[in-house]
Structures are given as C-alpha cells and as structure tokens.
Amino acid sequence: MLISPRKLAAAGILGMNSRNHDFIGRYNQRHLYPLVDNKLKTKRLAEKYGIATPKLRFVLHHQYEVKRTARLLAQRESFVVKPAKGSGGKGILVIVGRNGDRFVKGSGVEVTLHDVERHMSNIIAGLHSLGGNPDSILIEDVVQCAPWLAAYSYEGVPDIRVIVFKGYPVLAMVRLATHASDGKANLHQGAVGVGIDIATGCALKAVQQSRRIQIHPDNDIDLHALQIQDWTHLLEIAAGCAEMTGLGYLGADLVIDREHGPELLELNARPGLAIQIANGIGLVPRLRHIEALDTVHQDAAARVAYVQKAFAADMALAG
Ligand SMILES: Nc1ncnc2c1ncn2[C@@H]1O[C@H](COP(=O)(O)OP(=O)(O)O)[C@@H](O)[C@H]1O
Ligand SMILES: [Mg+2]
Structure with missing residues (x-):
C-alpha cells in the first residue's frame, strides 16, 4: 500500500527528513548519543536514576x-x-x-x-x-513477562515503545513477538505493532510488516482487546527518561516483568516512524502541540497528566 507524500503530510505523518532535521537534529545534543547508543551506559544511568532494568x-x-x-x-x-x-x-x-x-x-x-x-x-x-x-x-536475565501481556505475544517478550518529546509522551505502541521475529519484538524482525491510546492504554490498531491486522498471526488472539495495565505509571517512567538522558526526542522501550514490574530495556535517540502506522495517528500535530506550549511541566507525572487530557480526543479522529 503506497500513499503519496502529500497525503501523508496532510495526515500529519512525520517523514524521515523532518524527523532528522526538525526534531532529532534540533532537540538531541550529539554528545548525549553515547548514553543511549550503548546499552551498558544506559543500564548504568538507569540504575543511578532508580529505574529498573533486566539483571x-x-x-x-x-x-x-x-x-x-x-x-x-x-x-x-x-x-x-x-x-x-x-x-x-x-x-x-x-x-x-x-x-x-x-x-x-x-x-x-x-x-x-x-x-x-x-x-x-x-x-x-x-x-x-x-x-x-x-x-x-x-x-x-530473560525477562519473565507479566502473563496478561505475555498472552498476546508469541515465543518472545513484548515491549512497549513510547516516543517522548520534550519530556512528554506523544505516541506509544506495544510490539509483540511472532514466530518470524525469533524471540524479539522489533518490527523489522516481523513483530506485530499495536498502537496504544495515550489516554487509556487501550489498543487502537495493529500492523505487521506495514499491513493492518486485527488477529495475531501465530496465536489468533484479538489484538484490539489489549489494554495495558498501570498505563499512567508506565508513561511516567518513559517521561522520566527525558530528564535521565537530557534528550529532547527519544524512544523508550519498556518491558513488564511478572515479579519486578516495569523495566527499561533500552532507549533510542533515533526512534523509527512506523509507530505512526500502528496508531493510525501522525506525530506532527502532537509534536507541534508540545512545541507550542508556553511553559513545560517540570514533573514527569504532570506531563503525563497533561498529554492524557490533551491527546484524548484524537481517538475519534484516528477512525
Ligand atoms: N532481557 C530480555 N529478556 C527477554 N527478551 C529480551 C530481553 N532483551 C531483549 N529482548 C527482546 O529483544 C528485543 C530487542 O531488545 P532491545 O534491548 O530493545 O534491543 P534493540 O536495540 O536491538 O531493539 C526486545 O523487544 C525483546 O523482545
Ligand atoms: Mg529496542
């Protein structure tokens, strides 16, 4: 399915050039990249900051x-x-x-x-x-995923990707492993992406290899029934990664361990754009919304509360 660049822009879809130039280039200082490009450094930083990671x-x-x-x-x-x-x-x-x-x-x-x-x-x-x-x-250690979420994945631990801009979560998805993705929840390995409503933690849409799906290809589960527990808390951890790293535009990958609860898997300074397809929502309007704020909330919980209100009505538009 190919959509013209003009239609994508009209839908508020962020493209690679704009992402690199207007957001990563402007809001991510280069000297901070090693903190997230090296998972060992990220782990040590998270530890100092009191965010759990796999042992x-x-x-x-x-x-x-x-x-x-x-x-x-x-x-x-x-x-x-x-x-x-x-x-x-x-x-x-x-x-x-x-x-x-x-x-x-x-x-x-x-x-x-x-x-x-x-x-x-x-x-x-x-x-x-x-x-x-x-x-x-x-x-x-292998993460032992919480059973209510593990039920949606196949032969691998799902992760939750949150795009955080200026400390505000703007878009989120759950990625579910498939037989094809070989125990990993990365979309390019064949995992399923399920867009998650920022306001409620409920599934919006699902895609695999850019194609819209509703049923997990391996375990037949209805992806639209997925709702993330303790959603606000997860968003707060993701939002806190902005302070932790100093990065203005980042992707946080979280997992949910059945015993230890939410853990940070890794951070990304150049997160992918397919999350927009998984949500049926373009990033541009949300990024511009945050850019236009007169004052930013200092506290991660306040930022999450803000976006959960501000981006709630978008659901109807996502169709
Ligand atoms: N400790 C772990 N336990 C279980 N699965 C893991 C673990 N670490 C990574 N994975 C799987 O591999 C995927 C990619 O891991 P991640 O650390 O995000 O690296 P990458 O930078 O390659 O995306 C995760 O989404 C998850 O499915
Ligand atoms: Mg990852």
Whole structure:
C-alpha cells in the first residue's frame, strides 16, 4: 500500500527528513548519543536514576573472554546475549531453556555451545554494531513477562515503545513477538505493532510488516482487546527518561516483568516512524502541540497528566 507524500503530510505523518532535521537534529545534543547508543551506559544511568532494568550477569569486551564466559553460560538455564551497540533486534540471542547440553531458543530451535561462542565472537568483532565497530556484549536475565501481556505475544517478550518529546509522551505502541521475529519484538524482525491510546492504554490498531491486522498471526488472539495495565505509571517512567538522558526526542522501550514490574530495556535517540502506522495517528500535530506550549511541566507525572487530557480526543479522529 503506497500513499503519496502529500497525503501523508496532510495526515500529519512525520517523514524521515523532518524527523532528522526538525526534531532529532534540533532537540538531541550529539554528545548525549553515547548514553543511549550503548546499552551498558544506559543500564548504568538507569540504575543511578532508580529505574529498573533486566539483571545484568556478564559483560565482555574482548575475544579472549568468550570461551570462559561460554563455560559459565553452560551452567545456566536461560539468558540473553546482546550487543551493547546493536539496534533493531540484530544480534540478540534469547535462550529460554536447555535440552541436555544444547540451548533452546524461544522458537524451540536448539543451538550448541559452539554456536553461542561464535555468536559472541561475532558481536565483539562488530558484526551487529553501528558502523561495524568493535563492540561489547551484555548477558542479562530473560525477562519473565507479566502473563496478561505475555498472552498476546508469541515465543518472545513484548515491549512497549513510547516516543517522548520534550519530556512528554506523544505516541506509544506495544510490539509483540511472532514466530518470524525469533524471540524479539522489533518490527523489522516481523513483530506485530499495536498502537496504544495515550489516554487509556487501550489498543487502537495493529500492523505487521506495514499491513493492518486485527488477529495475531501465530496465536489468533484479538489484538484490539489489549489494554495495558498501570498505563499512567508506565508513561511516567518513559517521561522520566527525558530528564535521565537530557534528550529532547527519544524512544523508550519498556518491558513488564511478572515479579519486578516495569523495566527499561533500552532507549533510542533515533526512534523509527512506523509507530505512526500502528496508531493510525501522525506525530506532527502532537509534536507541534508540545512545541507550542508556553511553559513545560517540570514533573514527569504532570506531563503525563497533561498529554492524557490533551491527546484524548484524537481517538475519534484516528477512525
Ligand atoms: N532481557 C530480555 N529478556 C527477554 N527478551 C529480551 C530481553 N532483551 C531483549 N529482548 C527482546 O529483544 C528485543 C530487542 O531488545 P532491545 O534491548 O530493545 O534491543 P534493540 O536495540 O536491538 O531493539 C526486545 O523487544 C525483546 O523482545
Ligand atoms: Mg529496542
């Protein structure tokens, strides 16, 4: 489905050029990027700021550490291997169980210790990092998603992406893993995106690979029935990431652990634009609305309360 640029603009859809020039370029200071481009730095920052993240077990910076760590992983039931500077779900290996000495991925596919070693070695060599630069590895615990939300996902932990502008949440979606997305909830890996109403936490629309859907392709669940619990609290955590990083335009990825509640997975200084399609709502009017405010609320909770009112009526327009 192709829509002309003019129609997209009329619908208030933010394009790549405007996003980069008018928002990322203007509101994100370059020297702050490393805080979010490196997941290890984000984790440490979040810890200092009192925002929970999945428990970190190992960090590797060098090839010579791979074999030793792999031996330690051989004792573990489950873990996630992640490139510190990866994006879009690339290079993330989610191991959810064991079958003898083999490791089982969320999809049921089994890999050997040698496979895990090779994967780690590739990460350090920079296979998944921005610009192919040498990278580090984070090995963290697998998030155990709250059951009411896990029911909507398939073979992977869903995450909640919130776009935060000048500290105000402006658009949100839940991303649900699919068999195709291999345990990751990134849209480019084939995950489903469900737009979530800022005011209520209720599902608005759902898309997969830019096509509108209503039923999850793998588990047949009705996506429109989804409502996020404790929604205001989640938005407040996302809004607080603006103070935490100093970034004016960011995407926060949150997960909901069944025991620990909301956790921050990562932050993005250049969040994708497909969230608009998942919501059936363009970013431009909301961004301009926030830009036009005379005074900004200092407190994250006050900012959330503001947008929950200001953007509530949009639902009717989304159709
Ligand atoms: N600790 C974890 N437990 C379970 N799933 C995870 C974990 N970390 C990442 N994932 C899965 O991988 C996806 C991408 O992870 P993320 O940290 O956001 O990296 P990226 O920058 O590649 O998007 C998440 O949406 C989630 O589905
Ligand atoms: Mg992410």
